[in-house]
Amino acid sequence: MSDKFTFEIISPDKSIMKKDTTEVIIPAYEGEMGILKDHIPLITFLRPGKIKIKDTNEEFFVEEGIVEFANNNLLILSSTAKNISEINKGSKEALIANAEKRMRESEITDKEKYLLSYKINTLKNFSL
Amino acid sequence: MPSLDDLKKRIKSVKSTQKITKAMKMVAAAKLRKAQENAEKGRPYSKKMQNIILNLTRSISDPKNAPKLLVGTGNDKTYLCVVLTADRGLCGGFNTNICKLAKTNFKKILNEQKNLKIITVGSKGFDQIKREYGKFVIKKYSFKEKKQITFEEADTVGNEIIRLFNKNEFDKCILFFNNFKNVITQIPQAQQIIPADNKSSETTEENSLLYEFEPDEDEILEDLLPKNISTQVFKAFLENAASEQGSRMTAMDNATRNAGDLVDKLTINYNRSRQASITKELIEIISGAESL
Secondary structure, three states, X not given: OOOOEEEEEEEOOEEEEEEEEOOEEEEEOOEEEEEOOOOOOEEEEEOOEEEEEOOOOEEEEEOOEEEEEEOOXXXXXXXXXXXXXXXXXXXXXXXXXXXXXXXXXXXXXXHHHHHHHHHHHHHHHOOO | OOOHHHHHHHHXXXXXXXXXHHHHHHHHHHHHHHHHHHHHHHHHHHHHHHHHHHHHHHOOOOHHHOOHHHXXXXXXXXXXXXXXXXXXXXXXXXXXXXXXXXXXXXXXXXXXXOEEXXXXXXXXXXXXXXXXXXXXXXXXXXXXXXXXXXXXXXXXXXXXXXXXXXXXXXXXXXXXXXXXOOOOOXXXXXXXXXXXXXXXXXXXXXXXXXXXXXXXXXXXXXXXXXXXXXXXXXXXXXXXXXXXXXXXXXXXXXXXXHHHHHHHHHHHHXXXXXXXXXXXXXXXHHHHHHHO
16 A cells, blocks of 8 residues: 555546556656656646556556646546547547548648657557 | 316316426436536546646746736737527526526626627527627527537537637636536526636645646646636536526426416316306206296
């Protein structure tokens, strides 16, 4: 218990999960980030990627989100978090196709491009 | 004095109305449970979001260059009012209460010689507002065909607000909706979302921590504030949905009870006049027999 902290994912319409855990890896805006107990208070963004809970090997796919870590509470606010076990091949293909379509549009900003390429890469790397 | 037949018809029609209101009440009660649950589930998100923004605001380095969504345009000329109502009627004073509050505010804004722009969400609100303030309505939304309102709908409205803001179409934005307190009480509310109104919550949480930001505060704020608008709109949607069902439930409960009272009264009337006519016939027969 001593080296655990509370981890919570909240989406606008419900709380997706809440549990105590020892280590979580999040796809932060400037790179993947492992979070352990007593991390410095932190606020950052997520880019598309996988949230991995080390203890239980549970994984979530997120497209965007905000992370706050304070007082040993890791809070993730995201409207797109999905448990990976809930994603099947069909929905994955649809997500990739959508992102690739967006990529081809002309008035897209560099920042968006960067995020989209991440999204496509993470999705493609899923072994389903 | 209505005839017996009329009374009978009347009783029948009131009874069938009562059946309808009773059914509506039960449907509303079932929906209320769900809506209430959703509203409660949605609260942490918006609350935490506000908290993060509050923390960010505190540690912002240069308040003068802060994003306009947070501090406002500096002007106070054009108001955008977003009125959230239901798409359906028969829910007591629900829609009227919101519109009443909104209209008082409209009047105040116009009296102060300021510009007014209105967005209505939900058809009932538009119907009530269009008569007096129709020319100020710049956009109306209706999600009638949606069974349940999700974040996406809130996002459409939120994005529209932000788009207008970025085009400098307004300086202040106020949301009107019903706050769900409990089944009997729903409080119509006006909430200012642009610029963000942080004063009320500032006193509640004093212990500010030193956060590490990645990327820096300004960049986070710039991304977070538009999201916060959608979140606030979504929260208002959820509160509204729960309030609507609660309000409908109470209204229909009252209607059912009133119909019951009416049926009782009509039945007594019916029995009395039936008896009166029987007595009258008896007298006629007796007096007829006597005269023979």
